[in-house]
Amino acid sequence: MAKFKKKTNTSNDIPTAALPDIIFMLLFFFMVTTVMRETDIMVKQQLPRATQLSKLERKSLVSYIYIGEPKKPELFGSEPKIQVNDVFVNVDDIILFVNQEKDKLSEAERDQITMSMKVDIEAKMGLVSDVQQELREANARKLLYSSIQRIDR
Amino acid sequence: MAKGNRPSTEVNSGSMADIAFLLLIFFLVTTTIANDKGIAMLLPPKPDPNQPPPEVTKNDRNIFKILANSQDRLLVEDEPLEDVTELKEMVKTFVLNFGSPGEEGIGIYNSMPPNVKNYINANGRRADYSDDPTEAVVSFKADRGTSYELFVQVLDEINAAYNEVYGERVGITAQEFLQLDRKDPDQDRMYDRARQGIPRAISIAEPNKASGG
Numbered sequence: 535m536a537k538f539k540k541k542t543n544t545s546n547d548i549p550t551a552a553l554p555d556i557i558f559m560l561l562f563f564f565m566v567t568t569v570m571r572e573t574d575i576m577v578k579q580q581l582p583r584a585t586q587l588s589k590l591e592r593k594s595l596v597s598y599i600y601i602g603e604p605k606k607p608e609l610f611g612s613e614p615k616i617q618v619n620d621v622f623v624n625v626d627d628i629i630l631f632v633n634q635e636k637d638k639l640s641e642a643e644r645d646q647i648t649m650s651m652k653v654d655i656e657a658k659m660g661l662v663s664d665v666q667q668e669l670r671e672a673n674a675r676k677l678l679y680s681s682i683q684r685i686d687r
Numbered sequence: 688m689a690k691g692n693r694p695s696t697e698v699n700s701g702s703m704a705d706i707a708f709l710l711l712i713f714f715l716v717t718t719t720i721a722n723d724k725g726i727a728m729l730l731p732p733k734p735d736p737n738q739p740p741p742e743v744t745k746n747d748r749n750i751f752k753i754l755a756n757s758q759d760r761l762l763v764e765d766e767p768l769e770d771v772t773e774l775k776e777m778v779k780t781f782v783l784n785f786g787s788p789g790e791e792g793i794g795i796y797n798s799m800p801p802n803v804k805n806y807i808n809a810n811g812r813r814a815d816y817s818d819d820p821t822e823a824v825v826s827f828k829a830d831r832g833t834s835y836e837l838f839v840q841v842l843d844e845i846n847a848a849y850n851e852v853y854g855e856r857v858g859i860t861a862q863e864f865l866q867l868d869r870k871d872p873d874q875d876r877m878y879d880r881a882r883q884g885i886p887r888a889i890s891i892a893e894p895n896k897a898s899g900g
Contacts, residue, residue, distance in 0.1 A: 554700065557707035564714035582836050584843035586850055587724040588865055596723070601835075650723065653835045660831030662838070663894050670733045679839055680725040 573620050576610075577602035582655045583684040590678065595648050597635040599628070601661060602654030614657040616665060625661075628668035636674070648676040726842055728889075748815050749822045751781045753841060757832025761841070764815075771840050778848035782823045782885070783807050784816035792819025795884045803855050820852075820885040828892035845889055853881040 577600050590596055600617040604610035615622045618631045636644045649669055653662055669677065734740060753774070754762040761768045763777065785796055785807055796807070796819075817823035825845050829838050847861060854864035857877050864881060867874045 550704075551700070554703040554707055557704050557711060561707050561711045561714065564711060564718060568714050568718045582839035584726055584839055586726060586843050586846040586861070586865060588727045590723045590725075593723070650725065655834065655836035655839075657835045658831060659829045659833040659835060659838050659894055662835055663829070663831070666730060667893070670730050673733065675730040675732065677728045677730055678723075678725040679728065679842065680723065681839055681843075683724065 573598075573617075575600055575617065576606070576620075576622070577604055577615060577617050578654045578656070579652060580655050581652060582679075582681045584679075584681040585684050587681065587683055588678075590648065590650070592646075595639065595643060595646050596650050596678075597632070597647065598650045598652055599631075599665060600652045601657050601665070603656065614654065614661055616661070625664045625668055628665055629672040632669065632672035632674045645673075646676065647674050648678055649674050650678045650680050652680045726839065726846060728842070728891075745822070745824060746818070748786065749817045749824060751778060751817070751823070751825045753825070753827045753845075755827075755829045755833045755837055755841065757830045759834055759837045761837075771837070771844060774841060774844035775848045775851070778825055778845050779851060780810045780813075781816045781825070782820050782848065782852055784811045784813055784818075784823070785820075786812060786814060786816055786818050788819035789821070791821050791884060795820055798883075799856060800858055806855075824888040824890055826890045826892060829894055831894045833894075842889075842891075846887075849885075849887050849889075852885065856885075857881045 579600065579602055598618070601614055603612055603614050604622075610622065616625065616628070617623070618628075623631065632647070632649070636647055639647060651662070651665070666677070669675065752762075752764055756762070761771065761774075763774065768774070783803065783806065785792060788796060796804070799807070827841055827845065829841075850861035850864050854861045857864075857880055859877075864878075867878045869875045869878055
């Protein structure tokens with residue numbers, strides 16, 4: 535049998551020179567799509583599910599308000615709280631927060647500020663509507679009830 | 688100098704992949720996929736303290752009343768409702784009722800495609816529902832104790848009804864209507880044609896100050 539065995543000149547190893555390039559490509563993809571977590575969310579966040587969702591058009595115009603039960607009840611109690619940026623605030627502080635957020639935007643864009651409400655499903659409407667009253671007071675009227683797409687139906 | 692003794696001039700690039708992997712894993716871990724989607728709403732402007740609140744002059748039949756209490760139960764048009772998902776159809780029939788349409792209402796009716804006209808003639812024309820879409824208002828009042836989950840569900844149903852009305856008017860589905868890109872002139876025209884004359888009149892009433900049962 536040995537006499538049929540041909541001597542092959544092709545080398546056996548796969549060229550791995552392009553491997554770093556492939557990995558770099560993946561890396562760049564993730565670098566570009568990454569949004570760094572700016573705030574530590576300290577409240578429970580189980581968002582409601584809904585079907586009629588619209589997308590946010592411009593990220594720079596959006597500020598977030600988180601509402602829910604604190605993740606550490608031993609420190610902050612178990613009543614739902616409002617979190618903006620990195621701190622818990624009272625309802626009265628919302629106007630101040632909105633004005634701070636508006637100051638970050640240019641003059642022409644201030645009216646277009648959108649508040650994204652990330653509210654836990656177990657929170658009660660009382661707190662949410664208090665926040666809404668303050669937002670009306672602060673003239674930040676565009677609102678988005680952040681929710682997850684429901685697939686069924 | 689002997690020819691064979693020269694050190695290799697190539698940089699060893701074998702570990703390059705490892706370094707890239709390390710970075711890749713770092714970015715994978717820190718990435719949060721942005722899920723910035725939600726139900727958009729516009730709050731009413733703040734009340735002017737110098738002016739008394741406007742009187743409600745609308746006919747009772749033009750207002751579709753939804754109430755939610757602290758036990759998460761619904762009262763729709765003075766009757767209890769168990770299943771939230773029925774709301775969409777109810778709101779849709781309410782808006783597309785054309786009970787006694789005004790001049791503008793007749794114009795809207797004539798702008799509807801045949802399948803919507805059939806729908807209106809089969810389900811609409813009720814005396815206790817709206818006169819025409821320009822007059823129709825959906826009012827939703829939640830209690831302070833209502834859960835946010837129910838609130839979003841109800842709001843979603845109302846919006847679904849309106850989006851379906853808009854979509855069907857131009858012959859697309861509600862989802863397609865939502866995805867219309869208003870930067871594209873063709874789609875913007877379609878959007879305007881769908882919305883023209885039918886306001887998305889959703890009124891969210893302020894909950895009572897005292898939280899009762």
